[in-house]
Amino acid sequence: MKDVEQFESKNPANMPEENEDMPLCQFIVDNGSLIACHNSSSIYLVQRGHRHLIPNAKVYDALFVSRHLVHFIGKRQLDSIPLGIPLSENACLIKGNNTDPVYLYSNEAKSHIRSAEDFNHAGFDWGKIHNLPQKEVDNITTIRDFIVEQNNKVVIKTNDIPVQYDADNNYGVLTQFTCKCKERDVTCNILLPSEKCRKGCEEECKEEYPVLYLYHGLGINSEWIHSDQGRIKQIIGNMVCNGLIPDMIVVMPDMMYSGTETKAYDFYRFKASLKELMSYVEDHYKVKKGKGNTAIAGLSLGGTTALYNAYLFKDTFRYVGAFCPTSILLYQPSRGITEPWIPKEEDFVLGTGEEDFTFIANGTADCSAGDTPKFYSRALRENGSDNVFALLPDGGHCWTTFRKLFYVFMAFDFFRKR
Structure with a gap:
């Protein structure tokens, strides 16, 4: 993906090459997080315990508010996370004109983003939500909720x-x-x-x-x-x-x-x-x-x-x-x-x-x-x-x-x- 090199302290160029003897700090990979290998430009969205490739910068920018959300991890840790289906080229944020729920749309299916707090924590962009006719949204296949974790847990709020x-x-x-x-x-x-x-x-x-x-x-x-x-x-x-x-x-x-x-x-x-x-x-x-x-x-x-x-x-x-x-x-x-x-x-x-x-x-x-x-x-x-x-x-x-x-x-x- 373009512009990955613009991340500041997380710049892959500033990180040493990984070798088998180097002890690497393991990042806690949460559902809802964005990850990349420090020697690659590919960025993934983690959901359902799998990493889903974001195909290009256009798709990334259609969803997220900033390029400073990605966590860089070692190749071994990245490879240990199962590879899921890539996000589609038309992935976007949608909602019906008669209801509040916002969904992540990808691969002809929608996943419910459960709260404004989850939306913000994942780094989604409120300005990129597409308002669609309610019937059109209702006719889209629903898959599992979009899960946002912090340290591998969901804290239940009042x-x-x-x-x-x-x-x-x-x-x-x-x-x-x-x-x-x-x-x-x-x-x-x-x-x-x-x-x-x-x-x-x-x-x-x-x-x-x-x-x-x-x-x-x-x-x-x-x-x-x-x-x-x-x-x-x-x-x-x-x-x-x-x-x-x-x-x-x-x-x-x-x-x-x-x-x-x-x-x-x-x-x-x-x-x-x-x-x-x-x-x-x-x-x-x-x-x-x-x-x-x-x-x-x-x-x-x-x-x-x-x-x-x-x-x-x-x-x-x-x-x-x-x-x-x-x-x-x-x-x-x-x-x-x-x-x-x-x-x-x-x-x-x-x-x-x-x-x-x-x-x-x-x-x-x-x-x-x-x-x-x-x-x-x-x-x-x-x-x-x-x-x-x-x-x-x-x-x-x-x-x-x-x-x-x-x-x-x-x-x-x-x-x-x-």
Whole structure:
């Protein structure tokens, strides 16, 4: 790209040639950053854990406010970052004339830039946004949100979560069913957009819905639906009414055997019943099938189990969420874990497709999970699985935190609602 040599202290000409014996300082490569090798003029935009070539100066200037945004790194570090699809020659910033969201448009698809703060941190240029007819924007394929990190994490701000996010809302139908699996009977709470979502009912609807499998922690399954705890009906209802997510089916299985003394082990062996449960749901409810329409998430030990099940069934879940996941998944002797569910850390890999999305989050005051969520996130990155790690300031291991982290997870481009 032209004019790269104009960068001041970062000028590649001022940097020594890289050799095998030279210790190079490793730059933390965040999603949303601009990087280049100090002996090359090629500049890349990092997104989804991949580096995407910016083809020329014209494309760069159509997006970014300054040429002083690029971080120069060593060739070895650059080569360690997987190469993604280059930005297209017509890449630009767009928005509809009836809505606020701004998108990065490239390769005939749009990626939602989640906030003005993210827009500024990435160095995008407000003066370069193209205002288009809303219908034209709506007809463009939506891909994953544009992620902006700082030191490999997303810090959740107060304004990321509306005050009324869990206010009372009369959404859907909350009911219960029991699935007879080989291992055991699994009782589930299920949230439906309407009674018409049941197959075979008198007024069965034609529409099919994506499905989220949502796990509880070491408490009880009813906590997700309790008005003082999970408030799942209210959160989903408010997000649907505000156009943030589409109508969906939420399945909340009871992870534990009645009266068992080995609760944690029940979570581990739930894997034996999961596929049978999913088949039951698909047979009895109007579910959109396929990986792109299926999500899994959970809190505390349920979050750990969601990660474990996503690891076991990589081709099943497109969206994975773990809120304050606890230790047991990987070898962590510092936390007393010497017989983990996944014996080898290097085997811990989730879906690596362009649209696969893994969200791991924690509160900064969570003494129960501690640094385990960050450890899981880092292990995934090192194994080639991109993920979003988010922190909620002052969040503890409690329902106030779980609800907010669930909202943030759902607020990403979930099931392509835009």
